[in-house]
Amino acid sequence: xxxxxxxxxxxxEHLALGPVMKPANLFEERKAFLHxxxxxxxxxxxxKYQNSxxxxxxxxxxxxxxxxxxxDEIIEIYQEKQHELGLMRNMFAAVGKDSFTGFAIEIxxxxxxEDARQSRDVLKELSDVTPPERxxxxxxxxxxxxxxxxxxxxxxxxxLVSSMATKVSVDSVSCTIHLNRNALFAPQEVKRLLVHxxxxxxxxxxxxxQLPWGIFSMGTAGYREAEEGLAVYFERxxxxxxxxxxxxxxxxxxxxYLSLSAGFAEVFEELRVYFxxxxxxxxxxxxxxxxxxxxxxxxxxxxxxxxxxPAKVHSYCHERSNLKILMxxxxxxxxxxxxxxxxxxxxxxxSKWVFPVEMNDDxxxxxx
Numbered sequence: 001x002x003x004x005x006x007x008x009x010x011x012x013e014h015l016a017l018g019p020v021m022k023p024a025n026l027f028e029e030r031k032a033f034l035h036x037x038x039x040x041x042x043x044x045x046x047x048k049y050q051n052s053x054x055x056x057x058x059x060x061x062x063x064x065x066x067x068x069x070x071x072d073e074i075i076e077i078y079q080e081k082q083h084e085l086g087l088m089r090n091m092f093a094a095v096g097k098d099s100f101t102g103f104a105i106e107i108x109x110x111x112x113x114e115d116a117r118q119s120r121d122v123l124k125e126l127s128d129v130t131p132p133e134r135x136x137x138x139x140x141x142x143x144x145x146x147x148x149x150x151x152x153x154x155x156x157x158x159x160l161v162s163s164m165a166t167k168v169s170v171d172s173v174s175c176t177i178h179l180n181r182n183a184l185f186a187p188q189e190v191k192r193l194l195v196h197x198x199x200x201x202x203x204x205x206x207x208x209x210q211l212p213w214g215i216f217s218m219g220t221a222g223y224r225e226a227e228e229g230l231a232v233y234f235e236r237x238x239x240x241x242x243x244x245x246x247x248x249x250x251x252x253x254x255x256x257y258l259s260l261s262a263g264f265a266e267v268f269e270e271l272r273v274y275f276x277x278x279x280x281x282x283x284x285x286x287x288x289x290x291x292x293x294x295x296x297x298x299x300x301x302x303x304x305x306x307x308x309x310p311a312k313v314h315s316y317c318h319e320r321s322n323l324k325i326l327m328x329x330x331x332x333x334x335x336x337x338x339x340x341x342x343x344x345x346x347x348x349x350x351s352k353w354v355f356p357v358e359m360n361d362d363x364x365x366x367x368x
Contacts, residue, residue, distance in 0.1 A: 004063055004078065005214030011061045012173045012218055015088045020095065021289040021300060022165040023047035030285065034277055044264035044295035045288070049095055056093035061085035071347075073338050074213055080221040096292035101260065101299055104290065108224065108302040115308055116257035122250035123274040129243045131279060132186035138179045141168075141190055145177060148198040153354050154206045165289070168193060170201040172218050172330055177202070192240040199238075199356035200231040200327075207353045208329030211342065216329035223332045224302060229309020230326065234356055236310065248283065251275060253307035255287045256299050264294035327355060 023029065029045035063082050068075055084107060091103035111119075142158045149156055157176040164180040171178060177197060185193070204227065208217030219227075232249060235241035251271055258267045264284055271280035287303050288294040316333060317323055328339045328350070342348035 002214075004065065004068055005218075007063055008078075008081070008214060008218060009173055011063075011085055014059070015061065015085060015092065016171075016173070018165065018169065020049070020051045020092050022049075023289065024050050026165060026285070030281060034281060044293070045285075047096075047289070047292055047294060049292070051092060051095050053093045053095065053097070056089050059089055061089055070213065073341075077220055077335060077338065078213075078215060081215060081219075084221040091290070095290050098296075098298070100290045101297075101301070104299065104301045108300075108305070110260060110301045111253050111257045111304040111308065113257075115304065116254055119250040119253040119257075119307055123247060123254065126243050126247040126250075127274050129247055131244050131276070132188050132242070134184035134186045134189070136185040136187065136190050138181050138183050138185075141185050141193075142179055144190060144194060145179075145198060148194045148357075149202060152198065152203065152357065154198070154202050156202055156205075165286075168197055170197050170205070172201075172205045175205065188240075188242045189245070192235050192242065192245060195235050195238050195240050195356065196231040200234055201227065203354055203356060204230075204327060204330045207327060208331070210350070210352045211329060211339075211348050216331060216339070219330040220332055220335050222334070223330045225305045225309045225312065226326060226333050227309075227330060228305040229311075229313040230323070232306055233310040233313040238357075247274065248279070249306040251279075251283045252287065252303040255283050256301050256304045259284070259287050259297065259299035260301075261297050263296055264288050324353075324355070328353065 023045075025048045029047060033043075033045055061082065063078055065075055065078055065082070068078065070078075087103055087107050091100060091107065094100040094103055138160055142160060145158055155175075156170075157174070159176050159178050160181040161178045162181050164178060164183075167180045167183040167185070169178045170176075205217050211217070232241065235245075251274065255267055255271060258270055262270075267287070268280050268284050271283060274280075275283070283303075287299045287301075290300045291298050312333065313323070313326075316326060316336070320336075325336045325340045325343070326333070328336075328343075328348070331339060339348065343350055
């Protein structure tokens with residue numbers, strides 16, 4: 001790994017979303033809010049964070065790109081990433097402040113009124129769908145993940161973690177899959193997550209690592225919508241996207257949209273029309289991370305990508321006939337053309353690329 005990629009890796013380790021955005025009192029606030037005696041409209045959660053805004057004052061996410069020996073379009077991709085890292089630094093410094101949401105929108109974007117309308121339509125259609133029973137342990141799931149990795153041909157670590165805000169995450173910097181040790185998974189959920197986490201997240205990391213520049217495995221600027229869009233797209237194509245999870249994705253999109261002008265309790269009550277209390281709380285909790293007083297408007301907006309991303313993947317596939325290049329790294333939609341040129345010019349060796357199980361079963365074409 002060259003010096004610039006080593007520096008990029010270090011910066012990304014410091015700017016990891018999970019540790020900074022996880023409230024220190026996450027479980028206490030959940031228990032208090034969902035207590036039968038809690039008057040939900042009167043008291044939204046108040047999150048506390050171990051993150052100190054002052055620690056970011058002298059943190060400069062700068063890459064020494066003036067010395068980089070690479071094609072101009074590659075240097076431009078690194079410049080875009082450097083700019084995004086600066087925004088991430090600013091967002092972290094703004095945790096608990098009114099300016100937080102503005103930085104989140106600049107980095108991740110925000111859903112439109114039309115996105116919200118479509119998400120409501122899905123929620124109404126699936127209003128009676130209930131969550132499946134969860135009975136698979138994290139340890140059992142870890143074994144299934146490992147088997148899937150071996151089947152596709154990827155080497156990646158799997159680590160059980162005692163405290164996580166989510167159930168599972170794939171870290172492109174350390175090439176590690178983190179599992180919440182205390183989580184339980186439904187059988188349908190296990191099958192879906194094998195596609196989501198391995199067939200897309202792990203595959204894109206692996207393929208990107210076969211390119212000469214590390215940014216394509218660690219993530220280019222704006223990669224997240226394509227990332228989650230592909231994950232959900234392949235869930236659907238493989239028949240693993242079950243109705244309740246479809247409902248969750250719609251709920252996240254609507255929660256982000258509503259949170260930009262409403263507080264936690266108000267958004268929670270809106271979602272209660274479609275979800276049980278535990279699920280509604282979990283969705284709003286994800287969206288309101290980064291805020292201290294969650295009765296105020298604001299959101300960590302990235303959660304809407306799970307709902308809007310698949311349609312953009314479908315449009316991309318319709319225009320280009322397949323998804324092979326887009327699966328060539330952790331890249332944004334706009335960077336696929338760069339990967340394509342690298343391949344055409346012999347600057348990218350695709351002989352070690354791997355693809356989702358369903359794509360491997362049909363090597364001549366990609367599901368459309």
